[in-house]
Amino acid sequence: xxxxxxxxxxxxxxxxxxxxxxxxxxxxxxxxxxxxxxxxxxxxxxxxxxxxxxxxxxxxxxxxxxxxxxxxxxxxxxxxxxxxxxxxxxxxxxxxxxxxxxxxxxxxxxxxxxxxxxxxxxxxxxxxxxxxxxxxxxxx
Amino acid sequence: xxxxxxxxxxxxxxxxxxxxxxxxxxxxxxxxxxxxxxxxxxxxxxxxxxxxxxxxxxxxxxxxxxxxxxxxxxxxxxxxxxxxxxxxxxxxxxxxxxxxxxxxxxxxxxxxxxxxxxxxxxxxxxxxxxxxxxxxxxxxxxxxxxxxxxxxxxxxxxxxxxxxxxxxxxxxxxxxxxxxxxxxxxxxxxxxxxxxxxxxxxxxxxxxxxxxxxxxxxxxxxxxxxxxxxxxxxxxxxxxxxxxxxxxxxxxxxxxxxxxxxxxxxxxxxxxxxxxxxxxxxxxxxxxxxxxxxxxxxxxxxxxxxxxxxxxxxxxxxxxxxxxxxxxxxxxxxxxxxxxxxxxxxxxxxxxxxxxxx
Numbered sequence: 001x002x003x004x005x006x007x008x009x010x011x012x013x014x015x016x017x018x019x020x021x022x023x024x025x026x027x028x029x030x031x032x033x034x035x036x037x038x039x040x041x042x043x044x045x046x047x048x049x050x051x052x053x054x055x056x057x058x059x060x061x062x063x064x065x066x067x068x069x070x071x072x073x074x075x076x077x078x079x080x081x082x083x084x085x086x087x088x089x090x091x092x093x094x095x096x097x098x099x100x101x102x103x104x105x106x107x108x109x110x111x112x113x114x115x116x117x118x119x120x121x122x123x124x125x126x127x128x129x130x131x132x133x134x135x136x137x138x139x140x
Numbered sequence: 141x142x143x144x145x146x147x148x149x150x151x152x153x154x155x156x157x158x159x160x161x162x163x164x165x166x167x168x169x170x171x172x173x174x175x176x177x178x179x180x181x182x183x184x185x186x187x188x189x190x191x192x193x194x195x196x197x198x199x200x201x202x203x204x205x206x207x208x209x210x211x212x213x214x215x216x217x218x219x220x221x222x223x224x225x226x227x228x229x230x231x232x233x234x235x236x237x238x239x240x241x242x243x244x245x246x247x248x249x250x251x252x253x254x255x256x257x258x259x260x261x262x263x264x265x266x267x268x269x270x271x272x273x274x275x276x277x278x279x280x281x282x283x284x285x286x287x288x289x290x291x292x293x294x295x296x297x298x299x300x301x302x303x304x305x306x307x308x309x310x311x312x313x314x315x316x317x318x319x320x321x322x323x324x325x326x327x328x329x330x331x332x333x334x335x336x337x338x339x340x341x342x343x344x345x346x347x348x349x350x351x352x353x354x355x356x357x358x359x360x361x362x363x364x365x366x367x368x369x370x371x372x373x374x375x376x377x378x379x380x381x382x383x384x385x386x387x388x389x390x391x392x393x394x395x396x397x398x399x400x401x402x403x404x405x406x407x408x409x410x411x412x413x414x415x416x417x418x419x420x421x422x423x424x425x426x427x428x429x430x431x432x433x434x435x436x437x438x439x440x441x442x443x444x445x446x447x448x449x450x451x452x453x454x455x456x457x458x459x460x461x462x463x464x465x466x467x468x469x470x471x472x473x474x475x476x477x478x479x480x481x482x483x484x485x486x487x488x489x490x491x492x493x494x495x496x497x498x
Binding site: 010011014015047069070091092094107108109110111122124127132133134135136137138 | 202206234243246468
């Protein structure tokens, strides 16, 4: 990937900003401006809560270029509580066993450096970690 | 000059300001000091703390600032678009050129109509940003300004600093006093050119300026700022329920508290260095978040930071009723500290990029 693409994706990457369909209320991620449920135009921005659960997962031992520093690491299909499924790396899991159905929450972390590890642009984006830090109360 | 009143040394905004929301962040990994001692001294000799926090391989000052700021905004409950400044104080910004603050502002939905900038004053860059935010809101130029102090500190392997140089920090949303969980009544700064600690450009690890660290730097600046603040506000140690001083190790803040007449009970809730290490720009202010997690309305808090080079900022803070409504809306600082994965020295060297791969 190149820098212009990272730049275009920053809203959805940093804060899990997708869309909500004004016609059928479906929550859409990644944003694509057309509702996958009803086929109508859907351009209203929607920030996801970041909460979800592991739908499936796999652990990578042979990491692709740019990700070797994190290997071995686990990538999961995360089903967001608003509905959509996203693919993301799990983080802060150490040797904890990952389980299908495990509650996770979104965090913004460093994904990799673009090109050269020491000189390239840093790419940030969403990952998910086990949900273990919850506020004691919810906002009104 | 000798009979100069200390009253006009106080920085007090014409419009009262305070902390509308606060948030902490500490990464989950912990390196026990005994592990460093095992590698470098054969396990002999005393260690300055119990253990320090270590950032994960995908964490840096930007990602940690984002999480602390999310916690601050969760407690504040305001629209991020109303924030007119995002200032991140650190000595470990991920880039030499390119702001950390724009990444944070983008992730929190504060862009585009905002100030954004990175601050550097060794360990007091975070409180420097807080003072500026007080001015920004206190002058009525802005309703809200976000000040962050965050670091992923580096110590040379085997150096005394390696035991304590850790990662973490806090974010404070500064706004009008009437919306605040704690009012910042006033602040005072004490700064001189003192070469106690520095890192030149392109150098990975900092240097100590011979024997400047203790008396002429840490103790001189903190006691001078604190005493001038107490004199200017006509208060004494007993007027404060809590105090927090910059905490580079366990011994220094305890000693400076005693010199100023504060008891160990007054500093206990904010004294986090034994279990997370020295979070540099985050050190004094993350102590303040732990105090706010337990304080009661009406409590008075004295916070004094210290940054090498050198200087201290003293703040007088009064907790309001609103704290009780807002503080449970984000995880407590002690919850971050309790979340803990112990690592060994080998894992630490890999995580912190100390291994030469090419």
